Every structure is written in C-alpha cells, then in structure tokens.
Amino acid sequence: MNFEQLIQKRYSCRNYSPDPIEDEIFSKVLEAARLAPTAANRQPFQIIIIKTKNNEDQLMGIYHRDWFVQPPIVLCVCSEPDQGWMRKKYDNQSYAAVDAAIVVDHITLQAADLGLGTCWIGDFNPQAARDFLNLPDDVEPIAFTPLGYPLDEPEPKTRKALEDLIRHDTW
Numbered sequence: 001m002n003f004e005q006l007i008q009k010r011y012s013c014r015n016y017s018p019d020p021i022e023d024e025i026f027s028k029v030l031e032a033a034r035l036a037p038t039a040a041n042r043q044p045f046q047i048i049i050i051k052t053k054n055n056e057d058q059l060m061g062i063y064h065r066d067w068f069v070q071p072p073i074v075l076c077v078c079s080e081p082d083q084g085w086m087r088k089k090y091d092n093q094s095y096a097a098v099d100a101a102i103v104v105d106h107i108t109l110q111a112a113d114l115g116l117g118t119c120w121i122g123d124f125n126p127q128a129a130r131d132f133l134n135l136p137d138d139v140e141p142i143a144f145t146p147l148g149y150p151l152d153e154p155e156p157k158t159r160k161a162l163e164d165l166i167r168h169d170t171w
Helices: 003-009 023-034 056-062 096-113 126-133
Strands: 045-051 073-079 140-148
Touching: 003 096, 023 096, 045 096, 045 126, 056 126, 073 096, 073 126, 096 140
Parallel strands: none
Antiparallel strands: 045 073, 073 140
C-alpha cells in the first residue's frame, strides 16, 4: 500500500474486536512511534500501554464510551515538556506536545497499514488519566487511542475543500 492509499484507509474506529494483537504486529506499531520525528530528536514522550481487561472502570472514567474499552489495548501518549526542545530564542515555546502528537500520528498510520483500528482521543478527563496512570507532575497526557482489530467499516471522509485550508504568501 502506498502512502496515499494509507491516508485514505486510516479512520477513527469505534467498534473493536477483543482479539489479542500479535506481538510482531504490536512491536511494529511501537517501532513506528519510536521512529517518529521530534524536535532536535529529543523524543520527549512516553507511551503507556494499558490492557483493557480488568481496567475497564478506570478507563471509562478517562473517556466514557463503551467502544473505548472493547479492544485489548489502549495507548496513552504523554509528553515530557521539560525534556522537549524549546524555541528559546523567541518565546520559549516547548515542542513536546507537538512531538507527542506526531508520535500518535505515526501510531495511527502504522496501525492502519497493519489492519488495526485506532481513534485519536483528545476529549478525555486529564485528572482521571493522571490519577489512574500515576503520572508525575512534569508529565502531560496528550492523547489516548484504543488499539485493536476493527469490527466496523470506515464511513466516507468529510473534509474541508483544500482551497479553504491554504493561503499563499500571507494570511
């Protein structure tokens, strides 16, 4: 599958099989995350692998959708803002959250390529996530995604027209 086919294939899955993910396939998803580009190659992220079995109640406190706990695994990608590259010369903007977002994107694309479903979750309860995952104060949960074999089919993608999303030379 080429890249154009892959970005067409990837979708937000909301119905998963509980079947386990083979180790070899899961390793490829994690390797794609490891290889994601980060500012100055600092890699200021951690991936928390959460088995859904026996953690359903805690996960539902983080994101209350039944399909969130259907697959065998949920991933949480966290940033480590103090470890990330900062644009010190101008405004001290940390790129750790951007780096973590790139990692999630690599996860979702590799998963789609391997026949797995994902759904980028940003609308989660951060305090419930912090409490359940025992996150240190200097770590930020950025996104969650279920990870498993899809039981649904993608719907047609609805996106803005390209001309509504680009500008030339200036705003």
